[in-house]
Amino acid sequence: MSFKILSKKQLSENVFQLDVEAPLVARSRKAGQFVIVSVDEDAGERIPLTIAGADPQKGSIRLIFQRVGKATAQMADLHEADALGYIAGPLGQPTHIQKFGSVVCVGGGIGNAPLLPIATALKEADNQIISILGARNQELLILEDEFKKISDELIVVTDDGSYGRKALVTEPLKEICSRDSKPDCAITIGPAVMMKFCCETTKGFNVPTQVSLNTIMVDGTGMCGGCRVEVGGQTKFVCVDGPEFDGHQVNFEQMMKRMSAYKALEQKALEKYRDHKCKIGLK
Amino acid sequence: MDAQEKMLNELIKKQQADELKAKDRYEIPAQDMPAQDGIKRRSNMNEVALGYTETQARLEAMRCLQCKNAPCVEGCPVRIRIRDFVVAIAEGNNEEAISIIKHNSLLPAVCGRVCPQEVQCQEYCTVGKKFKDPEKSVSIGRLERYVADLAKEGDEVPGVALPTGKKVAIIGSGPGGIVVAADVRRAGHEVTIFEAFHKPGGVMVYGIPEFRLPKSIVQEEIDVLKKMGVELICNFIVGRTRTIEQLMTEDGFDAVYVGVGAGLPKFMNIEGEHLVGVYSANEYLTRANLMKAYQFGKGADTPIAVSKNVAVLGGGNVAMDSARMAVRLGAENVYLVYRRSEKEMPARVEEVHHAKEEGVQFCTLQNPKRILGDDQGNVVGMECLKYELGEPDDSGRRRPVAIEGSEFEIDVDTVIVAIGNGANPLIQQTTPGLEFNKWGNIVVDENCKTSLQGVYAGGDIVLGAATVILAMGQGRIAAAAINQYLHG
Structure with a gap:
C-alpha cells in the first residue's frame, strides 16, 4: 500500500488537510474513529489522528492536523504525490449514532475536523443539529461552510471577536442549555481545557455530553496503555474503550498533565528539524 | 593450542575409541556463555550473550550422558529430539544437529536465546540432577543457539507443496503466527499474515530488546517466510480494518489463525498510576525497541522519559528487560521492586544474573502502596510496604503478606509496571460467535480450534501469559489441524 497524498490544502496557519490513499480504511471507517499515521516507516513517530472524512469509491481518507511537533511539521512539509510512511486503522469505537432529538455539537480549533463526520452522521440519523464552532481568531476557524450545510443552527465565536461573536464556546452553550426545550445531548471536541469547561457547563443542566479524547498513544490497539485516562474513577x-467517553466522568486535570509529558523533548526535536531545514535550504 | 582445545582433543580421541565414560563426561567443566562486559554493555544495545565457540560447544555437548530415555525431551514443549542433536554436536556434526532441531522447531535461533530452559529441558537433565544443581545441566539452549547461528548464513528455504487453492489468514506475526504460516504454506495453501504494527515479529520486535534477541534474527525468519511465498500485510488491524467474518465470507479465506498475543497491560490500581513517568512495560519497551526511542533526536522521533531513578515493578522476564533497558537509556539507579523473594521470581535465571551484573538493584519483599507526584503531575517518589512470605498459594509459591506499618519511601522519577497483560478486547468486540472465557481468552480444544468453523487460535490470547516456545508449540498444533481441515 502506498498511502499517497492525493491533495493537500492549508486551512489556516498551522492546520493542514490531506486526502490520502488508504482504501481499506476508507471502506471500513465509521464516524468517530481514528487512524495511526507515521511520516516515516522506519523511524517516524506514530500519531493518532481522527478521520475527518472518507471517500470509499476513491479509496481515500481525509486527515486534518495541526502542526505542533516535529512529526506534524514534517507531515505539513509533504506535497501532493508524496506518500506517508503508513496509516493503520480505523481504530477506536465508532460513535454511537441514533436519533436523540436535538444535539449540540461544540467544536474548538482543530476539533472541528473530527467533529464534522460525527455531526454529519447525527444529521443523517434525523437529529436536529446545533453547532457551535470556536477559534482564537477568524484566520484559525476551519470547516465553517461544511458545518453550515449540516446544521440547523450554527453559532461561530472567536476569542478576539474578529469573526462571529466575541465569546468562548461555553457562552452560547450555556444559553442553548437554558432554552425551554433544552438539547437532548451534546458532543464536544477540541482542546482538553475547552472540553473540560463545556462539560462543566452542560453538567449543570443535566445534558449528557460526549467528548472525544486524543491522548498520547503508541500502538493504538490497547497494547501500550499510554493513552489511559480516568473515567468515573476507573x-x-x-484507543480501545474510547475515543469517546461521558465527558461528565472524565478526569480532565489528570489527562491534561499526561498530555504534556513530552513537551520539552518535542520542542527540542522540532527546533532541530527547523534548524536542519534552514541548513539544507528548504523554506 | 590452549588448555581447552587440548582437553577437547583428548576427549575426541577417547570418543573415537568408544572409551568416553560417564565419569569423563562429569569431569568436563560446564561451559560458561561468553558475554559482553557488564559495565561496557550498560551503554550499548548490542547482544549481551555472545555465543559458544566451536571448542566450547563441542565440550558442552560431550557433557551429555546420552541417556537412553532422553528425559530432556519430556521438558520441551515442542519435543525437539534434544539428545540426538546434542550427540551430533559432540561428534562434530553440526549440520545434522540443526536438521534434527528444525524437524520440530522453526525458530531455533530465537528459542536458543529466549526459552526458559531451566524450567523446561534442562530441568530434566540427568547431569543437573547428578550435581543437584540445575545450572550444571547440559546447556541445551546455548547449544541450540550455537548450531542455529552457524546455519543462519546458508538458510535454505523449505519446500512448498503444489497449490491447493485454499487461503489461510494469520492474524499476528509473532512466534505463533510465523510457525503457523510456515507449516500451512508448506502444505501448499496460500498464506497471508496480517500485522497491526508497521513491522513484523510481534513480541520479538516490540517487546524483547535487541540486547537479548537481535532484530536481524527475527527479520531473517520473516524473510524465509516471504521466500516461501507467504504474503505479509502490515498496518492491518483485524477486527477494525477487516473483521474475521469479512475475511472469511468476503475475502475468500478458508481458515483463520488468531495469534494476536495478550496485549492489554495490567496496572496495579494504586494511587498515582496516572502520573507522568508511569509506564506499562509494554509502552516502555515498545518505545525503546520498536520505535527506537534510544535514538530520539538522532533519527528516531518517538520520545521516552529521560530518567534518573527508575523503579520496575515485577519479577518476570519483561521486568528484567525493562530494568535493563532503563540502565541502557542512562538511568543512574534502577530498582527492581518485587513482592516475593528472588527464589519465586518467574524470570529466567540468566536474565536475573545479567540484570545484576548491569547494576540493577533488587528490592525484594516490597511492593508499592502509592506513587507520589508533584504539582505538575510528575512522579517524584514511591511509597512502599515491606512484605514477608506466608503459606503457599494456588501457584505453589509462598504468598507475600504485607507487614503493617512498614511504609517507606524511595526516590524515583519513573515507574515501569511489569505485572503482566490481560486479554486484548479487539477480537472479542468484533467477532460475534467466538467463545471466550471470563478473562477474555479465546476458548480452544486440544487442536487449537475455536468455537467458530475454520477459526483456530493460540499463544497468549489463549493461554494468558505464555512464552515464545509455548506459542510456537500451539502454532504447530493449530497448523496441523488447519492442514487437516483444508484437506478434509
Whole structure:
C-alpha cells in the first residue's frame, strides 16, 4: 500500500488537510474513529489522528492536523504525490449514532475536523443539529461552510471577536442549555481545557455530553496503555474503550498533565528539524 | 593450542575409541556463555550473550550422558529430539544437529536465546540432577543457539507443496503466527499474515530488546517466510480494518489463525498510576525497541522519559528487560521492586544474573502502596510496604503478606509496571460467535480450534501469559489441524 497524498490544502496557519490513499480504511471507517499515521516507516513517530472524512469509491481518507511537533511539521512539509510512511486503522469505537432529538455539537480549533463526520452522521440519523464552532481568531476557524450545510443552527465565536461573536464556546452553550426545550445531548471536541469547561457547563443542566479524547498513544490497539485516562474513577484506554467517553466522568486535570509529558523533548526535536531545514535550504 | 582445545582433543580421541565414560563426561567443566562486559554493555544495545565457540560447544555437548530415555525431551514443549542433536554436536556434526532441531522447531535461533530452559529441558537433565544443581545441566539452549547461528548464513528455504487453492489468514506475526504460516504454506495453501504494527515479529520486535534477541534474527525468519511465498500485510488491524467474518465470507479465506498475543497491560490500581513517568512495560519497551526511542533526536522521533531513578515493578522476564533497558537509556539507579523473594521470581535465571551484573538493584519483599507526584503531575517518589512470605498459594509459591506499618519511601522519577497483560478486547468486540472465557481468552480444544468453523487460535490470547516456545508449540498444533481441515 502506498498511502499517497492525493491533495493537500492549508486551512489556516498551522492546520493542514490531506486526502490520502488508504482504501481499506476508507471502506471500513465509521464516524468517530481514528487512524495511526507515521511520516516515516522506519523511524517516524506514530500519531493518532481522527478521520475527518472518507471517500470509499476513491479509496481515500481525509486527515486534518495541526502542526505542533516535529512529526506534524514534517507531515505539513509533504506535497501532493508524496506518500506517508503508513496509516493503520480505523481504530477506536465508532460513535454511537441514533436519533436523540436535538444535539449540540461544540467544536474548538482543530476539533472541528473530527467533529464534522460525527455531526454529519447525527444529521443523517434525523437529529436536529446545533453547532457551535470556536477559534482564537477568524484566520484559525476551519470547516465553517461544511458545518453550515449540516446544521440547523450554527453559532461561530472567536476569542478576539474578529469573526462571529466575541465569546468562548461555553457562552452560547450555556444559553442553548437554558432554552425551554433544552438539547437532548451534546458532543464536544477540541482542546482538553475547552472540553473540560463545556462539560462543566452542560453538567449543570443535566445534558449528557460526549467528548472525544486524543491522548498520547503508541500502538493504538490497547497494547501500550499510554493513552489511559480516568473515567468515573476507573482506568480506561482511549484507543480501545474510547475515543469517546461521558465527558461528565472524565478526569480532565489528570489527562491534561499526561498530555504534556513530552513537551520539552518535542520542542527540542522540532527546533532541530527547523534548524536542519534552514541548513539544507528548504523554506 | 590452549588448555581447552587440548582437553577437547583428548576427549575426541577417547570418543573415537568408544572409551568416553560417564565419569569423563562429569569431569568436563560446564561451559560458561561468553558475554559482553557488564559495565561496557550498560551503554550499548548490542547482544549481551555472545555465543559458544566451536571448542566450547563441542565440550558442552560431550557433557551429555546420552541417556537412553532422553528425559530432556519430556521438558520441551515442542519435543525437539534434544539428545540426538546434542550427540551430533559432540561428534562434530553440526549440520545434522540443526536438521534434527528444525524437524520440530522453526525458530531455533530465537528459542536458543529466549526459552526458559531451566524450567523446561534442562530441568530434566540427568547431569543437573547428578550435581543437584540445575545450572550444571547440559546447556541445551546455548547449544541450540550455537548450531542455529552457524546455519543462519546458508538458510535454505523449505519446500512448498503444489497449490491447493485454499487461503489461510494469520492474524499476528509473532512466534505463533510465523510457525503457523510456515507449516500451512508448506502444505501448499496460500498464506497471508496480517500485522497491526508497521513491522513484523510481534513480541520479538516490540517487546524483547535487541540486547537479548537481535532484530536481524527475527527479520531473517520473516524473510524465509516471504521466500516461501507467504504474503505479509502490515498496518492491518483485524477486527477494525477487516473483521474475521469479512475475511472469511468476503475475502475468500478458508481458515483463520488468531495469534494476536495478550496485549492489554495490567496496572496495579494504586494511587498515582496516572502520573507522568508511569509506564506499562509494554509502552516502555515498545518505545525503546520498536520505535527506537534510544535514538530520539538522532533519527528516531518517538520520545521516552529521560530518567534518573527508575523503579520496575515485577519479577518476570519483561521486568528484567525493562530494568535493563532503563540502565541502557542512562538511568543512574534502577530498582527492581518485587513482592516475593528472588527464589519465586518467574524470570529466567540468566536474565536475573545479567540484570545484576548491569547494576540493577533488587528490592525484594516490597511492593508499592502509592506513587507520589508533584504539582505538575510528575512522579517524584514511591511509597512502599515491606512484605514477608506466608503459606503457599494456588501457584505453589509462598504468598507475600504485607507487614503493617512498614511504609517507606524511595526516590524515583519513573515507574515501569511489569505485572503482566490481560486479554486484548479487539477480537472479542468484533467477532460475534467466538467463545471466550471470563478473562477474555479465546476458548480452544486440544487442536487449537475455536468455537467458530475454520477459526483456530493460540499463544497468549489463549493461554494468558505464555512464552515464545509455548506459542510456537500451539502454532504447530493449530497448523496441523488447519492442514487437516483444508484437506478434509
